[in-house]
Amino acid sequence: MRLPLNRRWRVLLRRHGPASAVWRRRIAMGTGAVSIGLAALLFARLADAASSLFGGMARGHWWLPLVLTPAGFVLIVWLTRRIAPEAAGSGIPQVIAAAQDPARAGRLLISLKAALLKGAFTVAALLCGASVGREGPTVQISAAILNWHSRLFRAPIRASMIIAGGAAGVAAAFNTPLAGVTFAIEELADAYEQRVALLVMTTILIAGIVSLGLAGDYVYFGAVGETMKVGAALQVAPVAGVLGGLSGGLFARAMLGIGAARDRWIPFLKGRPVAWALLCGTIVAVVGVSTGLTWGTGYAPARAIIDGTNAPYWFGPAKFATTLATAASGLPGGIFAPSLATGAGLGALLRPMFPGDPGGAVVLLGMVAYFTGVVRAPLTAVIIIVEATASRGLILPLFLAALIAHAVSALVCKERLYHGLARPWRTALGTRT
Numbered sequence: 001m002r003l004p005l006n007r008r009w010r011v012l013l014r015r016h017g018p019a020s021a022v023w024r025r026r027i028a029m030g031t032g033a034v035s036i037g038l039a040a041l042l043f044a045r046l047a048d049a050a051s052s053l054f055g056g057m058a059r060g061h062w063w064l065p066l067v068l069t070p071a072g073f074v075l076i077v078w079l080t081r082r083i084a085p086e087a088a089g090s091g092i093p094q095v096i097a098a099a100q101d102p103a104r105a106g107r108l109l110i111s112l113k114a115a116l117l118k119g120a121f122t123v124a125a126l127l128c129g130a131s132v133g134r135e136g137p138t139v140q141i142s143a144a145i146l147n148w149h150s151r152l153f154r155a156p157i158r159a160s161m162i163i164a165g166g167a168a169g170v171a172a173a174f175n176t177p178l179a180g181v182t183f184a185i186e187e188l189a190d191a192y193e194q195r196v197a198l199l200v201m202t203t204i205l206i207a208g209i210v211s212l213g214l215a216g217d218y219v220y221f222g223a224v225g226e227t228m229k230v231g232a233a234l235q236v237a238p239v240a241g242v243l244g245g246l247s248g249g250l251f252a253r254a255m256l257g258i259g260a261a262r263d264r265w266i267p268f269l270k271g272r273p274v275a276w277a278l279l280c281g282t283i284v285a286v287v288g289v290s291t292g293l294t295w296g297t298g299y300a301p302a303r304a305i306i307d308g309t310n311a312p313y314w315f316g317p318a319k320f321a322t323t324l325a326t327a328a329s330g331l332p333g334g335i336f337a338p339s340l341a342t343g344a345g346l347g348a349l350l351r352p353m354f355p356g357d358p359g360g361a362v363v364l365l366g367m368v369a370y371f372t373g374v375v376r377a378p379l380t381a382v383i384i385i386v387e388a389t390a391s392r393g394l395i396l397p398l399f400l401a402a403l404i405a406h407a408v409s410a411l412v413c414k415e416r417l418y419h420g421l422a423r424p425w426r427t428a429l430g431t432r433t
Helices: 005-016 021-060 064-083 092-098 112-127 135-152 159-174 177-188 194-215 230-265 273-291 299-307 315-328 336-353 359-375 378-389 392-412 417-431
Strands: none
Touching (some): 021 135, 021 159, 064 112, 092 135, 092 159, 092 417, 112 135, 135 159, 135 336, 177 378, 230 315, 230 336, 230 392, 230 417, 273 315, 299 315, 299 359, 315 336, 359 392
């Protein structure tokens, strides 16, 4: 029996009207994307201000980081473990784990509390000279923002929404929308579906428009107009790919195995995370005071190297060490920007080997190779470099270096870094509510 016309209209409106689940989800995604753009911009300003403030203090009082950095590591790690353990580390592993169980993760890994404390602790880490970036934390903060909007509009949280939020965070942090899409494909989504693609691109577009409208159209590392001939690319890219893959794979392997190595070689630190943070903070402080270049994200030295400034040969290894010590300490903060800075240091080492080739192009090949070696996401690495430097003429050499680095890194470290770091968070979701 057919329903009366008025009842059919009510059913239709309930299923497809403004109050339907579909429209509530769309509204949550749209308003959430606007919030992500605003939050990413605010977070970037606070992070840059913290880095600048610490840099000024370190230049004015060379000895201050020897006290401030270890003390800051201890305090931040203690507070993180006590009030927000889900805010530790990069933030990307938490989002990868959250996509496996969105409902439970919404109350733990991507809660509003986790987002607020993640941002605060990351800014605090930069304020004490830690070698951290804001891009990984932006991913977790962005996923948490979409989770909050989904609860506000009573739209059930789905894996696709978490993936879209995290990818929008990458896009807004670097002002690289295409990199956000590729990051979702390579890192956040195990199975990439068509509906996820639409959500990701829509969310990134809205977040990008908001960020672009307020911050302006800027190129993260400055425009690089250099190109490289085929013959030169076939010489430089394999060398960069092998060295970047080896060093990046070594970083990933060290990150995944450093806990077991610590317990084996320094057994008295087992179960003492605050004492371990003190040791890591001391390493960062000593290296930073000795070099003067390894504090914070490493953005300024990396940009100077790309522009042609001769960097000390030890900058890359020193940044490698401080980033590893910072990440291993359990401090909230990302490794994206510090890894790009380390890659610039590798590029600076490559530049004297190929004096006849464009220096900026050689550095970018080193950056993309090392970054790929660390995260094993070659497409994301290439797109980030291209969008962050406007170096479209180097796409093919960058891809060649990234693919070689990906293959070499897989030989050094079998497991992909972020997925290995996500394993404990997946376990936590299975045991905590």
